[in-house]
Amino acid sequence: MACRPQPIGTYSEGGWGWTIVFGGFTIMFIFNGTLKAFGVLLITIKDDFDTDLWMIGSLGFLHYGLFYAMGPMAGAVARRIGSRYLVVFGGMIYGLGLTLASTANSVILFGVSLIVMAGLGAGCAYETCRVELVFYFHDKFPIAYVLLTIGGPIGMMVYGPLTQVLLDTYGWRGTMLLLGGVSFHVVVCGLLIRPGKHSVKDYNKVSLNDNDDVKHPERGTSSPVNCFHDFLMIAGLDVFRNVEFLILSCARMAINIGHAGVIIYMVPDGLSLGLNTTQASFLTSAWGFGSIIGLSLSAFITQRKFISNRLTAAISGLITAVCFAATPFLTTVTCQFLIISLLGVGAEGVAQTLAVSTRNLPFSDDRQFNVQGWQCFLVGISCTIGNIIAGWLYEATGSFQATFVMFCGTSVVTSVCLLVDLIRLRLIGQRDE
Template sequence: MVYAMANVMAKDRGWAWIITLTSFIATALLTGTVKSLGVMLPTLRQQFSTQTWVIGLSISLTTAFGVVTCPLAGALSKRLTPRHTVMIFSILAVLGLIMAALATAVQFLIVALLLTGFSVGAHAVIIGEEAIYFEKYYNISMAISQAGLSLGIMVMPPMTQLLLYIYGWRGSMLLLAALNLHLIVCGALLKPFHTGRVELEDNELIKRSKKQQEHENLVITNLVHYLDLTLFTDADFVAMLVYILCCGYCFTGWLIYLVPHAMELGFQSYESSFLATIGGFGNLLAAILYPILKICTPDKTTLYLTTLMSTFALGLDPLVSSYHSYIGLAILSCIYVLARGMAILSVFKMVKNVVDDNKMTNAMLWMNFADGIGGICSGFFSGWTFDVTGSFMLSSLLLSAISLLGLCPQFIVDMRSVWKARKYASRYNNHHSISILTKESIGNVTSL
């Protein structure tokens, strides 16, 4: 009990801010690496004499395989420690970039970039540890780590372009691997943080009789324990998981159609690309405004408001596009990414409120898994919608509808909670009034 109290007192101060720094660095490196690979796409296509979609598919498979590593990272964190898991995954990711620099065939490049996807699992574990280390100042910590996404978007792609000009694509890939070596250091900085609740569960497992263990299905028990599958019995968690999945779908679709959509309207390639940079500024603004807004606004209110903002930003795209307004597209891009950033921060804080510390790492990993699955689905359906209709405007309206649809499970859960609260309040009031009447009747009988 003394050990648990000491850990509670250690939250929000001291080493917790070092964890925030590691989360900031990991977010910047993950986002920046994926964007840098996109910058290398034309050079890689020319080097391997292949089509654009082959290199694009290999880069997208990096993120797709990274999604698969998230449940694996959660199970390994339970078996080993989050520190060892992040270091192992980071070493594999760096090894993948080094192998990519030595690739002589496109098949070898695809395998190497698949290994790079382990950085996604490492990043998700760090986010889970950040949630464990913070309680009171979790809003500020999340905002700081989320600012790393803006840094990765705005700094690393231009830096990669400069490295390509000086060192070529192989040298640039090796330098990118050297930058990602910092992920190993981030993993080494993750001190184990155990709570009294975990110790209690361990003691209960120790006290369990051997005879009872023999009758249990150990495979199912281990899966439930290492992957924390009991999280899916919580309606609040499932609702937030669905929201993150839809959010990942919308964001990936927005990234896919934004630049070609702007070029279709007649804007130059550099002007179209700058719209994504403006989105990076919107994400940075979200990281700054969220801790301030959180002081006076509950997380669920923020989630509803920001979701409506992102829905309108995506839905107004056809109207702005009909006027061929570049400023209008830039404003909508900034508003959408600003709203999305604040919504993601609100969801992470809501997960923090409903999930225990001993399940937090797996909870964040499942959130990243849902986000990645949504992105993979959007990568196919957004392009398919354009091929069928020949217009990006319908894709924008579809993304707007999905953004609003993702909020429906959370709305149902909230309405159910309100109904239960009112039902309980009515029962309490009736019981209270009956008690008062009973006391009054007893008093009258006594007086008689």
């Protein structure tokens, strides 16, 4: 049975890498916590600007989408100047954007501050800190990744109820100003990343085509074929020649539509179902609790290899789909807490497993900036389009039922993509690692 090439050289499997994990944990804590805080502030901001809910919600989705859509540019810059400087710059712009958003006197200025500035800053740092892990971990990558990523759900657990308290005390502008101040800590986390070249050796270069025996033209020539090839390599577009990359990207695009949707609309949906503001704000704690379980469980399964990665992610996707379908119809506080927790288990289980599968793609470590960058770009586009449609569905129907049914459908698409890829790997005799 064919299997993937093993890395040459050695990895520290820790060392300074654990410092990177700590810094990334803090960055995830701040970014995801702030995103959840925006969900708590959503209705108050809508009322203050006297506009529609879908309009303010769309600004949140565009902000979230830019986390990912900046991926290719961030990857190219990180390979040129290093991750440290990029994350530090991103932290400064992110904190400044949130601070300016608290002073905006119109929807346009609020959107520019939240999307162009804060979204740009987050896009510089969000995936960059995750990619840094590939230079320190291989065998322990699932554990390191989950310890870094778990900062996101913990941040949501803390920020959700805390934001409601700050909102009642200082209003949404004072709360946003405080969030901006805390966000400058991303700069400190960026300084934890070591500058310069990494000592880890690259993976063996693997041809993207099984029958690719064609020699490339000499670099000194200026033929159109040679120029086109150089352009593909510089931009990292050659990753799209890998079928497995395309399938994993499609799966991630589909699941992240619902992932972003539940983060933004979780509290408004709870309020529409009859929960009071305190109960609705604590739904974020339920989501965070479930997310921690989902991340930890999937990391344990992928580390121990009890079942294949794609099967694990496909099952998690189906759990997510069922929860999305049931969420609008379970109106009691207990049921909402339970279903939101299960949503966190499923959605984060998919995210963790897809991250490990993407790390195992046959690309060298330094190419992970391109792999993650373009995958994130696709995710950013899908989240932006998908969740603007979700907002329109809410405005058209007056409830979140149709919106959450749409999220259910995208979760099913994720599971189908992964099962199809699993069958493809079995047919070609390749193992799912």
